Every structure is written in C-alpha cells, then in structure tokens.
Amino acid sequence: MVKQRGMTKEMFEGLLAWLDPDRERAGQRYEELRRSLIRIFTWRGCVDAEDLADETFNRAAEKVPEVGESYSGDPTPYIYAIANRVAKEGLRRAQLYEHFEEGPMGWPSPHPEEPPQEEGQAERVSECLKRCLQELTDEQRSIFLRYHLEETGPKIGNRKNLAAQLGIAQNTLRVRVHRTRAALEECIERCLGQAAGGETD
Amino acid sequence: MKAVNEEERRIRRFLLGYSDEAERERVEERFVTDREYQEKVLISEEDLMEDYLDGKLSDEEHRMFETRLLATPRQRRRLAVARSVREYAAIEAAAHSPPVSSRRRYILPLAAALLICFGLGVVKFAGWPPWGSRRAADERLLEQLNDASRARPTAQILSAVVRPGSSRGAGASPPLSLSPPPDSFVELLLVLVGDGHENFRAVVWRARGEEQFAVRGLRPRAAEAGKVVPVIIPARLLPRGEYQLILNGVNADGSEGEVAAYSFEIGG
Numbered sequence: 001m002v003k004q005r006g007m008t009k010e011m012f013e014g015l016l017a018w019l020d021p022d023r024e025r026a027g028q029r030y031e032e033l034r035r036s037l038i039r040i041f042t043w044r045g046c047v048d049a050e051d052l053a054d055e056t057f058n059r060a061a062e063k064v065p066e067v068g069e070s071y072s073g074d075p076t077p078y079i080y081a082i083a084n085r086v087a088k089e090g091l092r093r094a095q096l097y098e099h100f101e102e103g104p105m106g107w108p109s110p111h112p113e114e115p116p117q118e119e120g121q122a123e124r125v126s127e128c129l130k131r132c133l134q135e136l137t138d139e140q141r142s143i144f145l146r147y148h149l150e151e152t153g154p155k156i157g158n159r160k161n162l163a164a165q166l167g168i169a170q171n172t173l174r175v176r177v178h179r180t181r182a183a184l185e186e187c188i189e190r191c192l193g194q195a196a197g198g199e200t201d
Numbered sequence: 202m203k204a205v206n207e208e209e210r211r212i213r214r215f216l217l218g219y220s221d222e223a224e225r226e227r228v229e230e231r232f233v234t235d236r237e238y239q240e241k242v243l244i245s246e247e248d249l250m251e252d253y254l255d256g257k258l259s260d261e262e263h264r265m266f267e268t269r270l271l272a273t274p275r276q277r278r279r280l281a282v283a284r285s286v287r288e289y290a291a292i293e294a295a296a297h298s299p300p301v302s303s304r305r306r307y308i309l310p311l312a313a314a315l316l317i318c319f320g321l322g323v324v325k326f327a328g329w330p331p332w333g334s335r336r337a338a339d340e341r342l343l344e345q346l347n348d349a350s351r352a353r354p355t356a357q358i359l360s361a362v363v364r365p366g367s368s369r370g371a372g373a374s375p376p377l378s379l380s381p382p383p384d385s386f387v388e389l390l391l392v393l394v395g396d397g398h399e400n401f402r403a404v405v406w407r408a409r410g411e412e413q414f415a416v417r418g419l420r421p422r423a424a425e426a427g428k429v430v431p432v433i434i435p436a437r438l439l440p441r442g443e444y445q446l447i448l449n450g451v452n453a454d455g456s457e458g459e460v461a462a463y464s465f466e467i468g469g
Contacts, residue, residue, distance in 0.1 A: 036233045040229050042272060042273050043218075045272055046272075076234045077230060084229070122284070122285070125281040125285050126285045126289070133289070145286075148286050149290050174244055181247065181286075182243070189275075189278070
C-alpha cells in the first residue's frame with residue numbers, strides 16, 4: 001500500500017488506526033473506501049477523481065488527532081462529509097476557470113485533452129478481456145458469457161432461463177454476474193496497465 | 202417488490218444526475234457506508250450501461266449518461282469492456298449453437314403456419330424462429346467474426362487456402378475438402394489474382410443453388426500464397442456438402458462486381 005502524497009507516515013498510520021484497530025482490516029477498508037470515493041467523484045463529473053480522493057484522506061488524516069479519540073462509531077460518514085466538501089470545492093474551481101487554458105497559480109485546466117492512449121483501445125480491451133476470461137473458472141466464464149448474449153429473437157428470456165437452469169433467483173444471478181464483472185474489470189485494468197508500460201488514467 | 206423497484210428507480214435517477222442535492226448526498230453516504238446498497242448501485246450502473254448500448258435510453262438520458270458516466274478514461278474503458286463482452290459472448294455462442302440441419306425441422310411447420318396465417322389473416326406467432334431473422338443474426342455474427350480490428354475466436358480454427366476456379370468441366374481439379382469439428386471455425390484464405398479492391402463481400406451457396414449467407418466487410422491481406430481475402434465461418438453454418446463462394450469486390454460507391462468464384466466441400 002502506497003503512503004499518501006502530502007501525508008506523513010504517522011498521519012497515515014493514525015488514519016488507518018481510526019478506520020480499524022486491526023492493521024490489515026484497516027488497509028482493506030481504506031482501499032474499499034478510496035475506490036468508493038473515486039466512483040462518487042466520477043459521478044459528480046470530477047475528472048481528477050483520484051486526486052480528490054487523496055485530498056479527502058489528507059484532510060481526514062489531519063483531523064484524526066483532533067476528533068479521533070472522542071469520535072464513536074464508523075468514521076466513514078465523517079470521511080464522506082469531507083469528500084462532499086472537497087467535491088464541491090473542486091467543481092467550483094472548474095467553473096471559475098472554465099474559460100482559461102490554464103488557471104492562475106498553475107492549476108490544471110478544467111478540461112484536460114483526451115489522452116492519446118485511448119486510440120486503439122477497443123482492440124487492447126478485447127485482447128485483455130480474452131486473457132482475463134481464461135482466469136475465471138469454467139463455470140464462472142460460462143455463466144458470465146451466457147448472461148450477456150443478446151436478448152432478442154430466440155434468446156428473449158435468456159437471463160430468466162439461465163437463472164432457472166441454475167436454480168437461483170434472477171437477482172442472485174445479477175449479483176453473481178456483477179461480482180464476476182468487477183473481478184474482470186480489475187484484471188483488464190492491470191492488463192492494460194502492463195500493455196501501456198504502467199500508465200494509468 | 203414495489204419498494205425494491207422504487208429503490209432501483211431512485212438509484213437510476215441518481216446515476217443519471219436527476220436527483221436533487223439532498224437525495225444525491227443520501228445515496229452517496231449510503232453508498233460508502235452500506236456494502237449491500239453499494240452493490241445495488243453498481244449493478245444499476247451496469248444495467249444503465251447495457252441500456253445505453255442497446256439504444257434504450259431516451260435522448261435526454263443518453264446525453265446525461267455520456268456526461269455523467271463516461272466522463273473519465275476509466276469509465277470509457279468500462280464501456281469498452283461491456284461492448285467487448287457482448288461481442289465475445291456472441292462469437293462464442295456462434296461456435297456452440299446447434300447444427301444448421303436443426304433449422305429444417307422448422308421449415309414444414311413454418312410453411313403450414315404461413316398458409317394458415319394467409320388463410321385466416323392471423324399475424325402473431327410465438328416461438329417460431331423466422332428464417333429471415335436467423336439469417337440476419339448469423340450475418341451480423343459473421344461480420345463481427347471477420348472484423349479485422351477484433352480478436353480472433355478462441356475456439357479451434359481450421360485454415361485452408363482456396364484458389365479460384367470451378368469444380369465442373371473436364372480436367373478440373375477436385376474442390377478443396379474440409380472436415381471441421383462441430384464447435385470449430387473454418388477460415389478460408391481466398392487467393393486473389395490481379396484485383397485491386399480493398400473491400401469485398403462473399404456470398405456462400407450450397408451446390409444445389411440455395412444461397413446460404415453473405416459476409417460483408419472483408420479485407421485483403423498478404424500471405425504466403427499471395428494476396429488473400431480471409432473469411433472466418435463457424436462450422437455449424439457449413440453442414441456436409443458442396444459449396445460455391447462468390448467473391449464480389451465492393452466499389453467506393455457501394456456497387457459490386459464479381460471478382461472470383463471458389464469451390465469447396467465439407468465432408469463428414
């Protein structure tokens with residue numbers, strides 16, 4: 001796990017301890033929370049979602065000495081409240097400097113150019129998908145692919161039939177497929193990162 | 202069930218950006234604190250992505266989806282993955298569908314049903330796979346299979362070089378004979394002689410003159426045998442028998458002209 005930029009090691013350890021007294025569980029909670037915040041920032045239209053998630057944790061870590069002892073219960077709602085403020089600040093900045101190529105004090109343009117590595121993406125994704133599908137069990141792969149067959153013509157009711165064949169409710173099938181997809185997406189991100197020499201968005 | 206559906210509707214509104222600030226913050230806080238709820242939101246996002254790919258969103262929803270859910274490179278990659286999964290699933294299904302001969306079971310009852318339809322003026326049928334839409338589906342799959350920008354199928358591919366010429370007439374050499382396993386693909390490398398087209402359409406005929414299917418969007422490439430046009434066909438579309446393949450060059454204005462004819466045979 002990489003220490004946060006702008007956060008000392010002690011601050012980071014304090015933050016983890018606040019999330020959970022068990023270091024390993026704390027690390028997992030941190031990663032899950034970070035992914036959740038990145039998703040929220042993305043939905044809010046923030047293109048620098050990862051930076052905003054890091055900023056949120058920086059601010060939370062600064063608060064730990066002040067509130068950590070007296071705070072009772074799950075710190076997640078508190079951290080979300082910080083994220084909410086960070087998101088609003090970020091969007092206000094983007095609106096203020098909407099018409100500038102580069103904001104004052106060197107702040108990045110709110111409208112970054114499309115990165116060139118998106119060209120040829122479909123082919124790379126397809127190759128990585130093929131590779132990552134092989135890492136699933138035969139059953140997982142079969143269910144996942146059958147779920148995504150076109151729901152038209154003779155295949156109407158494909159998902160209903162699939163759930164019936166497996167002896168599970170349709171919603172249970174949806175959840176199972178979602179978890180497989182989440183694992184596949186992580187695998188594909190790693191594969192694309194390797195193909196691009198470790199570059200990320 | 203009604204409460205669950207209302208919850209899904211609320212999540213969908215949130216994802217498309219229709220929620221007010223208070224509602225949005227409620228959903229977001231629950232998203233980070235409640236694991237089960239988080240999964241529901243992520244599943245709804247995937248469902249929205251599928252609706253987007255299926256063209257089921259209204260114009261406004263389509264615009265909001267692109268604005269909110271495709272704003273980052275990672276989200277755009279997720280869409281590319283969703284698209285790729287569908288294509289891959291269709292190609293794999295093509296390799297494992299029942300053999301073509303099972304279609305014949307539908308022909309007589311379909312003919313009888315059509316007669317009844319004309320006689321009584323009844324229009325609706327359920328459960329009959331109409332021949333036209335099955336062929337259209339096969340041809341869509343063939344187009345995807347033969348799109349050079351996409352990955353090749355992972356199932357077994359039997360490749361063979363096929364030279365132009367007819368199997369009829371005195372002195373003609375016997376046609377190429379292939380015996381592909383049932384779940385595999387056949388790749389015909391059609392040798393081109395002195396042709397400058399860059400886009401081709403192949404039409405496959407059974408020897409008795411019955412047109413089977415067409416494959417569009419074929420591109421030539423260099424190979425050991427010279428310039429070839431590769432055509433990948435699922436073995437299930439080639440039951441035992443003799444075939445003729447007509448290769449048409451497609452001009453810039455969309456008009457076509459026959460370039461060459463090829464013969465081959467599928468054995469048992």
